[in-house]
Amino acid sequence: MDHRLRDLAERLDAGLIARREFLRKAAIITGGTAAGLGALRTMAGAQPKTKLRVWLFKSFVTNANDVLARHVEAWAKERKVDVETDWATFGDREPKFVASIEAGSPPDMAEMHILGPTRYKAALRDVSKLAGEIARAKGGMLPFAETATRLDGKYMAVPRYAMITVFFIRKDIMEAKGLKPPKVYDPDVVEFARKTQDPSKDLYGFGQTLNRSDDGDGFMENILWDYGGGSWDKEGKPALATSFREPNLKALQFAVDTIQKHKIQPPGVMGWTDVSNNEAYMAGKLVTTNNGASLYYAMVAKKHELAPKTLLVLTPGGPAGSFVSASCYNWAIFSKSKHPELCEDLIRWMEDEKRFTEYLQVSVGQAGPVYKGRVDNPYWKSDPNFEAIVQNILKSVPYGHPGPMTPAAVEVRAQHILTDMAGRVVSAGLSPEAALKEAHARIEEIYKIRRM
């Protein structure tokens, strides 16, 4: 067979040209002879449709999932590609990634959260060109998105959106007592909680677990930063009980005090999982809590009676400011994929502003901006509560702050080191100094292992 025909066939296979173009060019090559066209027809007909495996997050925002699915389907139809999507919830995703990468058969591309690129770096494809192109078109990446996806100078993923936590307040209770939203944890939140709670009626001022959970881990990270501390220093070395010992001790003491000393938290809070504070708030038992915007979505979507009575504000801070750990959902392409150009094409399609705005409109605040150009999207003005979401995102910092987001930092978060530390003080009665030292030793160990 003429090598030009074969080249054309390969390009058709890779989806770089459409069928029509293939036939046109091929017709020219074969001179349009009947025999040539006949051969072409069989060849074209025998082309199996290219198949792409795409793994997506199943979000609790069911409408957004539908929009996402629709977009993918539209792309598949347009490019005449077979797309096999897998939807998995956050918890189920990790075992599947690990198993499929180890088996040597990961999907072509996947939607990941902020830990993904760092974790699976070894199996991912360098998408610097694509990321740069999309970022430029959208006014540049926000700094946390940059940190999350740019590893060793290369972009291993393309940021998509950020799902951030905010501070929820019962507006009605606050206004009844003539109060204003608290700006700092100590003493504002403590005062606020004391004045608004009523334990006899099962209403508590602040609901923040220190148990192993996203809520707990997030809060612990934030409070350490709020006091000027943290687990890592600027160079990415462990600093929990060394250079940041003083601020960390204060922060840890405060966290524990909310349960033991100030008594502004409901009993049983140490046993909470991620869903517990959502349930408690919606049952009217909490005046304030920290949570992802998922709680807001849940109330709005179900037309819960507390939805109009809820105020979202910036997460309170500490002496060193107010910090929120970043979130960054992103697209990653696996290096084993046979169709990387197709994947890149899909990512461009999904991030197209018109389509993304469509997704944004149904997300009820879940799809926060990761590009500077998206910050001013009018959607964010459509609900006064969204202001807090955007502001929190702009303030957010990735794990490892003030240092880089290293695999060690990712693992420390994944291993619940900070919440275990808090738990040791609250439940096992350890002194904060001892717990801090213990946690530091664990961080040191992880740091050592990850460097080898």
Add this chain to the structure above:
Amino acid sequence: MATRAAHVQANAELNGRVTGPRGGLRRLLGPDYRLGYLFVVPAAVLVLALVAYPFGYAIYLSMTRKYVGVPPVWVGLENYVKLTFDGFFQRAVANSFIFTFGSVAVKTVLGMAMALVLTSNIRFRSFFTGVLLIPWVAPTVVTALNFLWIFDYSLGVLNYLLVRVLHILPRGVGWLSEPGTAMASVIAVNIWRGFPFFGISFLAGMKGIPAELYEAAAVDGAGAVLRFRYVTLPGLRNIVIIVLLLSTIWTFNDFQIVYILTKGGPGGATQVLPVFTYEMAFGAQRLGEAVAVALYMLPALAFVIIVLARYMRRSRTA
């Protein structure tokens, strides 16, 4: 016992007869080697392919440093050594022992009581037997989620009952939030799910004890307690051993109940080995060490199995 010996002897005679192929091969491989191997090959292939091979690979992995997507690096016994001195691993081992033995002990007593009651003079025996099997039959995921809802501090029905209906307690208990009650709670759920297996196995065992033995004991003047001690228990000895063994292994490896209820919290109070392994594998993503955790206790358990299996076979052919 007498019938047992007769069986074995008959068995031997049957096998002594020339029923299989002749010749030296037969002497080497046993008289029934053709049919024997044929029948056993499917199971052997299954076990070799789906258990032995992955197991071998796991042993190899446990002696490497392995991250996702990166080739393994041989480190010998380093993972095991590090684990031995790791405080968190030690705590996980302790928790696993508490969880397993606490649970198995209660399941044994409960199962024995259940079997005794079901062999007594009650009516509707089949109905009770069937219904009492239900916890063992339901999917663990469902059971765990159910109890998560029941144990919830504010919205759960357990606290509701204790505080508002029965007025036993002034306020609810944080079943899953206090370290002491958290361990008790997960043990309770494991007991709830597992006791029917004990019950029905013991029940079956009791049915196999010849009635004459009870009559003889009764004639000798033994009351219910003595009959239980000297007839029932010895008759159940083998079944008790095997059920205890199986349940210990299964309880030791139980992952879903603890993970769904507490994820190992609060503060690691219910961190048992399977949860520790899971988090090491998918949280920390250090696969080599995760496998080492899972395999750490294996030699001890295998030793126990072999010893007990030998003991049981010997008493069988006695």
Add this chain to the structure above:
Amino acid sequence: MSRLWIGRLQLAGAYGFLGALLIIVLFPFYWMTITSLKSEDQMRSLVSMFWPSPVVLDNFRQLLTRTDFVAWFGNSAIVAISSTLLATAIGTLGAYALARLRFLGRAFMSSAVLITYLVPPSILFIPLYAQMRSLGLADSRAGLIAAYPSFTVPFVTWLLMGYFESIPVELEESAMIDGATRFGAFRRIILPLAAPGVLAAALFAFTQAWNEFLYALVFITDVKLRTLPVGLSTFITGDVYGWGYLMAGAVLTTLPVIAAYIYLQKYMVEGLTAGGVKG
């Protein structure tokens, strides 16, 4: 005290104990069921705790029409039934060989039967998945059907070993005197007699397969091929639990197995009797 009164007291004690057990066993199912019949608001508030008012069928209706529950149910049925047939067949043959036939390696294999349980699935599944991939069985129900016997065959084998050992040898003997082959005696005499044991073993294998979660989660990515436990877990997304769906799904997942057991429990007990329990 007179014999009669002791007897009555014992009986009362037995019924009392059974009653208590029954409450403990049934309460969670009762709770699960009434939760599935409540609406979201009813669940959140502590009103109508013990009986939903009004009873709401929405959860079931939405579960069956808006989710893939029916597909999950079908997949679970296919995988559970097929793997059970496979495991029972393999286990029965293996058990007979280990109980009756004499060949080299028999003693070792008899002891080794239960050792496979030492290896936790939470570790096995990574290399197992790689194997399935290379065999082309990943992401298919066939892969699960092939993998499930790995943890059901040992128990089936062990159970039936004891069962076969308790069947008098004379039966096969007389069959073979009459000219039957070893295999023929097995097929026409022993198997029918072992039916209760085989049924008990099959029930056990079915339950394990129906409830299995981890392998089903990892091996299957095609949403149309999901099994029930994995499907149910998709109602938990992050920190938003779809309790209504979950409980309704839980009820429908558990009912068939419970029904099967209540109906067949007699055989279960009979099958466990004489099987591996002889002193």
